Amino acid sequence: MTDSVKYFLPEERIPRTWYNIIADLPEPPAPVLNPGTKQPIGPEDLAAIFPMSLIAQEVSTEREIEIPDPVRDIYKLWRPSPLIRARRLEAALDTPAKIYFKYEGVSPAGSHKPNTAVAQAFYNKEAGITKLSTETGAGQWGSSLAFAGSLFGLEVKVYMVRVSFNQKPYRRALMETYGATCIPSPSEETECGRAILAEHPDSPGSLGIAISEAVEVAAQNADTNYSLGSVLNHVLLHQSVIGQEAMEQMEMAGDEPDVIIGCAGGGSNFAGLAFPYIGAKLRGGPAPKIVAVEPAACPTLSRGSYAYDFGDTAHLTPLMKMYTLGAGFIPPGFHAGGLRYHGMSPLVSQLMELGEIEARAVQQLGCFEAGIQFARSEGIVPAPESTHAVRVAIDEALAAKEAGEAKTILFNLSGHGHFDMQAYMDYFAGKLEDRDYDEAELKRSLAELPAAE
Ligand SMILES: Cc1ncc(COP(=O)(O)O)c(C=O)c1O
Numbered sequence: 001m002t003d004s005v006k007y008f009l010p011e012e013r014i015p016r017t018w019y020n021i022i023a024d025l026p027e028p029p030a031p032v033l034n035p036g037t038k039q040p041i042g043p044e045d046l047a048a049i050f051p052m053s054l055i056a057q058e059v060s061t062e063r064e065i066e067i068p069d070p071v072r073d074i075y076k077l078w079r080p081s082p083l084i085r086a087r088r089l090e091a092a093l094d095t096p097a098k099i100y101f102k103y104e105g106v107s108p109a110g111s112h113k114p115n116t117a118v119a120q121a122f123y124n125k126e127a128g129i130t131k132l133s134t135e136t137g138a139g140q141w142g143s144s145l146a147f148a149g150s151l152f153g154l155e156v157k158v159y160m161v162r163v164s165f166n167q168k169p170y171r172r173a174l175m176e177t178y179g180a181t182c183i184p185s186p187s188e189e190t191e192c193g194r195a196i197l198a199e200h201p202d203s204p205g206s207l208g209i210a211i212s213e214a215v216e217v218a219a220q221n222a223d224t225n226y227s228l229g230s231v232l233n234h235v236l237l238h239q240s241v242i243g244q245e246a247m248e249q250m251e252m253a254g255d256e257p258d259v260i261i262g263c264a265g266g267g268s269n270f271a272g273l274a275f276p277y278i279g280a281k282l283r284g285g286p287a288p289k290i291v292a293v294e295p296a297a298c299p300t301l302s303r304g305s306y307a308y309d310f311g312d313t314a315h316l317t318p319l320m321k322m323y324t325l326g327a328g329f330i331p332p333g334f335h336a337g338g339l340r341y342h343g344m345s346p347l348v349s350q351l352m353e354l355g356e357i358e359a360r361a362v363q364q365l366g367c368f369e370a371g372i373q374f375a376r377s378e379g380i381v382p383a384p385e386s387t388h389a390v391r392v393a394i395d396e397a398l399a400a401k402e403a404g405e406a407k408t409i410l411f412n413l414s415g416h417g418h419f420d421m422q423a424y425m426d427y428f429a430g431k432l433e434d435r436d437y438d439e440a441e442l443k444r445s446l447a448e449l450p451a452a453e
Pocket of ligand 1: 111137229230264265338383386415416
């Protein structure tokens, strides 16, 4: 037994391929449908907003997809990210459990999001695109695409959910430092933004609305493509570097996880850590418990329907089969902005349906409490989104203590919270409260699900 805390891999161990779980699924994913014809869409239907290389990745059934050298070179700025054993948290909890976390906050933008931002910017540049439009909730994704755009000389325009725009002025400053433009959403700049403001002048915004604005801009301008920070298959594919590295690092540590935990907004950091493990299980390997953690105020996997729905509020996207609270669902304005999304990645949804993963919904006060306990023992202040994973990791460690079991827990610390200190200040000032979603609002938005089957 060693008393190591950090497990580092050398740069040459950055994965050379991304892992595609579609190759190991017992059945192929449900097709993406054209909302008009209800027929499966083809690559050409997406060509107005995505480069062909990413469309090909979206539908690929290859298990391994090569990471281009220029992307791998940029990954070297922060990858491989460390795997850390939270020994001080274990001691504080007095638990027999071992707690490991993969720390993605070491990236330039402070989260896992650059893993896909760099890849998306690379493929768009290669396709001759000069501008990218996107949405951002917490600001982590917008900062990441702004960073990636600066490396490839792409202009980046970010529609930032208004409630987060107001809560996090320094995220906007970071995006501008990288040379991007950041606009609060809903905005007067787009048709769908204007329509929403006409009806709800005080709209706090949502990821679904911001996606509509960014897609509209990309669809109407030939030099502009759209970039999405989560949900889609190619985004989850790019995030697989997290789990591939973690598997090797856990081996270095001489441990095998019994429980794997990630917070889930659109599902990308959760999938990034969990999918390589789930793939190994589907190929006959060990079967850890896998938990996706979501906010009680936006409980997509726990309370949503598994159905075809739009990915955005204005219904500009094709229909995807996924867990959804309904594209019209606007969650309350709680602090984990990156988790305020009505849908869930179709691949994560399919694995939920297959019983390969479980979901847990948690309230924000308990999450901040866990984040603070983590900061006071491990030193890292987690992003509000990541505190959801910390909460459940602590709960699992306490349950192991109760049961007298020496469980091994692995969770994804998807980002740091250095730009989220207003949320912590609000918590300390007693201004935060647990938020429940509005049951009537959920009923209403689920009743509006498009009939697709
Ligand atoms: C730090 C952090 N973690 C998690 C998320 C949730 O996104 P996803 O579920 O795609 O990982 C976000 C989204 O903005 C984020 O910023």
